[in-house]
Amino acid sequence: MTVQDGAKQAQGYVFNPTWDLETERLITNEAIWDPGTIERFERLGVDRGWACLEVGAGAGGAAEWLLERVGSTGRVVAADLEVGRLDRLAERGVEVLRNDLRTEELPAESFDLVHARMLIQHLQDREAAVARLIRALRPGGWLFVEDTDSLPLFRSYRSERFLTDIKEAGYGLMRQAGHEPRGGHFDLEIALNSELTEVSAEGRVVMVHGGSEQARHYQLWLEFMRPKIVAAGLLSDARIDEAIAEMGDPANRWLSQVLISTFGRKPPATDTGGNR
Numbered sequence: 692m693t694v695q696d697g698a699k700q701a702q703g704y705v706f707n708p709t710w711d712l713e714t715e716r717l718i719t720n721e722a723i724w725d726p727g728t729i730e731r732f733e734r735l736g737v738d739r740g741w742a743c744l745e746v747g748a749g750a751g752g753a754a755e756w757l758l759e760r761v762g763s764t765g766r767v768v769a770a771d772l773e774v775g776r777l778d779r780l781a782e783r784g785v786e787v788l789r790n791d792l793r794t795e796e797l798p799a800e801s802f803d804l805v806h807a808r809m810l811i812q813h814l815q816d817r818e819a820a821v822a823r824l825i826r827a828l829r830p831g832g833w834l835f836v837e838d839t840d841s842l843p844l845f846r847s848y849r850s851e852r853f854l855t856d857i858k859e860a861g862y863g864l865m866r867q868a869g870h871e872p873r874g875g876h877f878d879l880e881i882a883l884n885s886e887l888t889e890v891s892a893e894g895r896v897v898m899v900h901g902g903s904e905q906a907r908h909y910q911l912w913l914e915f916m917r918p919k920i921v922a923a924g925l926l927s928d929a930r931i932d933e934a935i936a937e938m939g940d941p942a943n944r945w946l947s948q949v950l951i952s953t954f955g956r957k958p959p960a961t962d963t964g965g966n967r
């Protein structure tokens with residue numbers, strides 16, 4: 692796939708799936724969020740024999756954990772716009788599916804768990820995307836979607852203004868490109884207004900240490916946003932270099948976004964009423 696193809700396919704998605712540092716950006720995102728996601732998989736009771744669908748699978752960390760958990764009697768499908776990063780999992784038995792959640796249906800009524808992290812908040816028609824995820828659930832299956840509220844990002848003991856200019860510039864442009872910075876809240880609203888039962892939500896925040904693998908994710912985010920921020924006249928290259936150095940400094944610590952996890956269960960086939 693050419694860079695132009697990648698950009699066209701992801702039109703309306705702020706990041707570029709074919710950017711040369713995108714795989715590292717996704718792997719470092721997993722370093723921030725996979726531990727908490729896995730705790731929640733455990734809590735949902737994901738077990739041997741489950742059929743699981745991971746949508747917007749990114750670098751495949753969550754799909755890999757699911758594969759190990761469900762074992763040879765289970766099934767894991769990993770879907771994404773850009774599936775090259777998932778080849779290593781295909782070799783191990785994950786079914787890799789190239790899918791554009793904006794326009795393409797997923798296998799219907801097929802999964803005990805459908806999980807999507809940091810995907811829905813990038814899409815224009817979030818209701819339609821969640822409806823597609825719900826259609827993929829078997830009766831009794833769990834929807835588990837995770838999106839952010841960016842409010843606490845970069846809160847730090849260092850100063851009230853720590854990286855606030857960077858956040859304002861970067862998130863302002865992301866919003867213009869279609870990213871919803873309060874996406875997690877809307878996931879809950881959509882779930883509450885759907886056929887799902889047992890709907891609940893919660894948020895988690897990670898303390899990021901400068902110079903860590905988690906901090907590297909924010910450095911890569913800023914490198915990706917750099918040309919857009921500079922072209923828009925919001926900040927200089929020199930200020931961006933300085934901010935990237937601040938993120939690399941072990942003396943700095945800051946909060947991540949809140950990641951809001953929303954859960955809901957498709958009514959079992961025999962269930963004739965909701966219990967919300």
Ligand SMILES: C[S@@+](CC[C@H](N)C(=O)[O-])C[C@H]1O[C@@H](n2cnc3c(N)ncnc32)[C@H](O)[C@@H]1O
Pocket residue numbers: 701704708717720721724746747748749750770771772773790791792793807808809810813
């Ligand atoms: C912000 S990344 C999150 C990746 C991964 N879920 C994680 O949390 O580490 C969003 C992922 O969704 C994929 N994606 C973006 N738009 C998509 C679409 N319309 N349909 C399916 N996948 C999409 C991207 O290629 C990328 O892998």
